[in-house]
Amino acid sequence: MHAWESIQASVDYIEEHLNEDLQIETLANVASLSPFYFQRLFNRLVNKTVFDYIKMRKLSKTSEILKSGNSRIVDIAMEYGFSSHSNFTRAFKETFGLTPEQYRTEPVVLNHFVKPDLILNYVMVNENVPLVTDGMVLEIFRRRLEQPRVFAGIEGEIPIEQLMGGETTGVAAGAKLWENFHKIKPRIPNLLPDGNELGALYLGNAKEGNCIYMAGAEIIPGTTAPGYQTFEMPACEYLVCGFEAENISQLYGDAVFKADKFMNRWLKQHQIRTAAFGVEMYYPPSQDAAYLEHWSIPEVDS
Incomplete structure (x- = not known):
């Protein structure tokens, strides 16, 4: 398995478990790497630390729920691991420039930190080859x-x-x-x-x-x-x-x-x-x- 495939496995796992308490040891095990080397390789290939990436993807997911659902903001915050309503509000505003309340009242299109497909960085194809x-x-x-x-x-x-x-x-x-x-x-x-x-x-x-x-x-x-x-x-x-x-x-x-x-x-x-x-x-x-x-x-x- 290539190094990028190991990190991709952890990225895919994170996406499927965003509402859980994700631990470095668990993700390193998914990637079949030591916790130390996993964190170094993840940062290098994804351009974010593991925990910063998890936070960005959690906030992306909560923005989808805020836009499409009627769940209380505090319940969304708790489900995705934020310690309080104020903690969630601060993180959301620092990331997107507006509060969850403002976004729910006037939803706009947001730029998210996108879940990477690392194959696009390491696999090359010729013209006319899908x-x-x-x-x-x-x-x-x-x-x-x-x-x-x-x-x-x-x-x-x-x-x-x-x-x-x-x-x-x-x-x-x-x-x-x-x-x-x-x-x-x-x-x-x-x-x-x-x-x-x-x-x-x-x-x-x-x-x-x-x-x-x-x-x-x-x-x-x-x-x-x-x-x-x-x-x-x-x-x-x-x-x-x-x-x-x-x-x-x-x-x-x-x-x-x-x-x-x-x-x-x-x-x-x-x-x-x-x-x-x-x-x-x-x-x-x-x-x-x-x-x-x-x-x-x-x-x-x-």
Whole structure:
């Protein structure tokens, strides 16, 4: 068994026992490692100490319960091992920037510290070869766009750190932009019937530490959308990372972070540089799965 497989076994165990009192000795035994070496290896591969990681995942789980259920906040805190209501409130606010009471009253989309699939850090596949992991399928391939595609929508600045592979927490600025976009989408002129929605990332005039993110939808070729931001995908060859998840919630949450992280590692491994923008192409979900693609333009050395 590889070292990352041992740590993955402990990560999977943690996820299945989040409402229990998890001890280092138990987790080290799951990983078939000594407690000392287990903690060192876990920190190295997950970028968190064991107990910090457990706390982050517990808080992610409690946020789901707060949003979907009617359980008392103090009962949720006790079930997931927080010593008191105030202790839970302090940890929740330090992590997400708002209290559990505020979140329950006005639920927003949160960035969580995502449960890692360590296989994405250690297994590499060739183009056109699917990689299956934890309910998600990824595949990297090339696609040529023969004609430009234009999208119209709204844009805003988001912190670059929010793009760092599900390793930051707080209110998700990109999700708020999408929420606002869907409110105004029906007013955008010349939308292409059954066209894709698109999220585009580029530096633009964003202040340091931020980037511009545009949420938009495809418009009919040769038309315009006065009053809205536009983004054109030029006709050329693209490198595409397609990924499929079991449901739309997983796709827009954990999967998008994991696929982006895998794509960045794949590009570095193959020494491929890309143009200074990236595109998320969204497809309507089916009953069986949800599908999304990352598009980027590989640069050609002159």
